[in-house]
Every structure is written in structure tokens, then in C-alpha cells.
Amino acid sequence: MAITMRDVAQLAAVSIKTVSNVINDHPNIKAETRSRVLSAIDDLGYQPNLSARGLRSGRTGVISLIIPDLKNAYFAELADAVMTAATQRGQAVIIEQSGGERERELQILHGPRMRMVDGILYSVLGLGQEDAGLIDIPTPVVLLGERIFNGPADHVTMQNIEASQAATEHLLELGCTEPLAFGAHSGEVIGSAGLRLEGYRRALKRAAVPYREELIIDVQAWHRSDGAQAMRRVLASGLTFDGVVAFNDSIALGAMSVMQDAGLKIPDDVAIIGFDDIDETRYSLPALSTVDPGRQEIAETAVRMLLERIDGEGANIPPREFESSFRIIPRGSSARAV
Template identity: 80%
Template sequence: MAITMRDVAQAADVSIKTVSNVINDHPNIKAETRERVLLAIEKLGYQPNLSARGLRSGRTDVISLIIPDLKNAYFAELADAVMTAASKRGKVVIIEQSGGSRTRELEILHGPRMRMVDGVLYSVLGLSQEDAGLIEIPTPMVLLGERIFHGPTDHVTMQNIEASEAATDHLLQRGRTKLLAFGAHPNEVIGSAGLRLEGYRRALQKAGLDYRDELAIDVQSWHRSDGAQAMRHVLESGLEFDGVVAFNDSIALGAMRVMQDAGLRIPEDVAIIGFDDIDETRYSLPTLSTIDPGRREIAETAVAMLLERIDGAAEATPAREFEAGFKVISRESTAI
């Protein structure tokens, strides 16, 4: 049977009203009483009824984070950063996975669970710029990612073009001139792959090198297995290259394993840099150079913007665009 507020009150030897005051963070509660109630809640595993709480107060202190895929390490670490930022402000985060499906992204956004949350952080993958009008909902929202710019809501993202240009330049400065753009999506303009390919092209142009279509390697899904498979195809084709600008760390790690299995030395034969600075890059062999895209800054800024909208502090402010700063992290995979 579900644990009720009455059960907590009995276990803590207080009134139901006192339990309610503790849950709603009422200030006039003795520290000893608050601690006793919290211990009872933890021991019994009590879960407050957020819907009922929202009906009484107009707030649930819950925000929703909609992301494509927790299997992708970047989104898993972004979710962790968002939860940390929200927790510091007394908020709880509910995570929804869309799978990158346009239909699913819209279903979640317009579904009944939106009534259970105060606001939404929404990282789209299936939607496009043409869908900007479909994301207007009554619930306050901050958009994440690179699919919709200058839409109807606040938008927090990263400097994809500039960061990819810096990653490419990092390899060019080390004498590498035949660089794979690893993770390209043909014909994509807006989106992580399209923007990072543009940064790659800009770095080549600045260095006086021609862009070569055959060096732009299509990797549709950005998981480690996809990077491994794409690199096998590259090696089987006999394409010559001495550097890899991978559009995320997961496909870089997959590609590294395949290259090493084929007898290529990293970085002596091929230097490689990733993008995202996921935790595993610090422990790969060799450690992976990468781009830190400002994930923590993205999370902190997005949560702060969302809470301003929820509290009405930014009610008259037009939709805002924010790009986090980035850093090139040089490690063993490019160190010569």
C-alpha cells in the first residue's frame, strides 16, 4: 500500500499539518521537528503527491528535462548537471527521453504530464526550424540544442561552429592536413553536425586548405558503435588521413578502438580530437583531446532562466539567446 502523510505523521509523532509544513519548507518549524519528519519520510519512502500539492499552491517545484537519449553520454552528463543546478534551488527534475523522434518530442510537450511541472527544459533533435511555432505552450520553457534558433522561447546552447573550428585548428597546428570530419550528416545545415562541419570548413579555409567531400564521414547516430562501424568503412576504403575531428566523444572513442586494432598508432599515425568532454575521455588509452562545450554553464544558465520565467521575473523580457563558452582540452591523443 502507498505510504500516506498520515503514516509519516504517526511515525514522527507529529500532526499531519506539521508534515505538510515540512514538505512545503515552511520556515516556522523547529529544527528538531523538521529532522524527525524528514527521517520518517526517508525511512518510510514517502512520495509527496505532486499533483495535489500543485493544485493547492499553484507550484510543484518540479521541472521537466526532455532529452533525446540517456545512452548518449553527453545527455546523461547534461542531465546530471541540470539536476545539480535545480537541486541547489530546491527543485526536482523529471527526465523524459524522446529518442530524437519528432512525433515523440511533440507528444511529450503537449502531453498531460506538462500539468505536473512548473517548467520545461527541452532539448530537441527531431524538430527543425520550421517547427518553431509548434513549441509554444502555456508552461514556461527554455530550449536547448541546435535545431531551433530565434524561436518563441529562451534558448541556451553552445558555440558549435567556433568550437569545431578550434578543434580543427588544434590538429592543423600539429601539422595534420588530411583531416576527417567524422560525424557529418549530408545536407544538414542547422543541427550539431551541420554547424560543426561549418566550423571544420572555416578552419581549413583559414589554413589555405581545400575542403574535400570524401573526408566528411557520415555517422548518422553518435554512439560508440556507430563511430567504430564508420571507421571500419573508412579503413576498408583505403582513404588516406592523418587526423580525425570527431563531432562527439562517443564516436571518437569507437573510432580509436578500430584504428588501434588495425595497427594505427595514436597520435603518431593519426591524431584525434573529440567534442563534449565526457568523463570517459579522461581515462581512455590514450586520453582523448576534446572540446569542453560549457555543459555546466549551459545547465546553470538554463535552470536560472527557467526559474525567472516561472517566477515571473522575466515576464516582459523577449526570448533570450545564450551561448556558453568552450575550451580546447589537449590530451594524449593529439600530444606530439
């Protein structure tokens, strides 16, 4: 039997009206009463009728997060950070997975479920700059990622070029002279892979290290298994290298496993750094050096910007662009003596 508002009111020893006021975030509720009602909601597992709530208030208290793939650890941890930031502001989050496919992204963005939320956080992967007009919809949107810049919506992203340049410089400073750019997407300019390759190029140029096409390794999908497969191909080719600038942590972890199986010592034979600072990097052997791209800052800023648009505070503000800060986190995989 479904839990009702009456059940919550009885457990919290308050009126049904008080429960409704708490659910709708009415300001004139005593803190002790609000806490008691929220505890009752949690204990009973009560789910408010969002449609009815929306009809009464014009707001559902729900935002949507569209991401490519929860199997990708970065997006899973981003979703967690978004949900934490949203909960702190009294919002619930519905997660949609697009698979990074253009038609699926458009289907979700323009689908009926998006009319039931107050706003959308949209991590673009399948669309490109030429599709900017397709995201101009009535529902407030904040874009995440590197596919569309200067579009019709607020945009929160990371410093891909600068962070990748710093990661490459980290290995060069250790004495690496033949670092792989591991995770490239052939022909890509705009997008995480294209931007991170540009950062790699800039670091080599600054250090007067020759740029060599054979050291640019394509890894189309960025999962651990793809990194492992790509590294097997590299080793089978006989290519010599002394460092790996991996464009995300998952492919770095896959590459590390294959290199160690082949008898290479990390970091003595090959130093490696990843990108994203996913939790797993702390527990690999050796622990993986990585780039913290400011995921927490991205989540908190995106939620704040979206709620400003929902509340109408940013109605007359042109679309904003925000880049998070980053930092290099050196660990055992690049602890080579200089």
C-alpha cells in the same frame, strides 16, 4: 503499504503541518527542523502527492526534461547535471526520452503529463526552425540544443561553430594536414553536425588548408558503434588521413578502437579529438582529447531561466538566447610532438 505524511511526522517528531510546510518550501521553518523532516522523508522513501500539492499551491515543484536518448552519454550526463541543479533549487525532475523523432517530441510536449509540471527543459532534435510556433505553449519552456533559434522561448546552447573550429585548429597546430571531419550529416546546416562542420571549414580556411569533400565522413547516429562502423568504411576505402575531428566523444571512442585494431598508433599516426567531454574520455587508452562545451553551465543556466519564468520574474522579458563557454582539453590522443 504507502508511506504517509503522518509517518514522516512521527519519525521527525513534528506535526503533520510542519511536514507539509517543509514539503511546500515554507520560509519560516527552522533549519534544524527542516533538516530533520528531510532526513525522515529520505529514510522512509516518502513521495509527496504532487497533484494535491499542485492544487493547493498552483505549483508542483516538478519540471520536465525532454531529451533524445539516455544511451547517448552526453545526454545522460546533461540529465545528471540538470537534476543536480534542480535539486539545489528544491525541484524534482521527470525525464522523457523522445528518440529525436519529430512526432514523438510533439506528442510529449503537448501530452497530458506536461500539464502536471511547472516547466519544461526541451532538448530539440526532431523539430526544425520552421516548427518554432509549435513550442509556443502555456507551460514555461527553455529550449536546449541547436535546432531552433530565435523562437518563442528562452534558448540555452553551446558555441558549436567556435568550439569545433578550435578543436580543428588544435590538430592543425600539431601538424595535421588531412584531418577528417568525422560525424557529418549530409545536407545539414542547422544542427550540431552542420554547425560543427562549419567550424571545421573555418579552421581549414584560416590555416589555408584545402577543404576536401572526401575527408567529410557521414555518421548519422552518434553512438560508439556508429563511429566504429564509419571508421571501418574509411579504412577499407584506402583514404589517407592524419587526424580526426570527431563531432562527439562516443563516435571518437569507436573510431579509436577500430584504428588501433588496424595497427594505427594514436597520436603518432593519427591524432584525434572528440567533443562533449564525457566522463569516459578520461579513461580511454590513450585518454581522448576533447571539447568541454560547458555542460554544467548549460544545465545551471537552463534551470535558472526556467524557474525565473515559472516564478513570473521574466514575464515581461523577451525570449533570451544564451551560449555557454567552452574549452579545449588536450590529452594523450593528440599529444603529438610539434
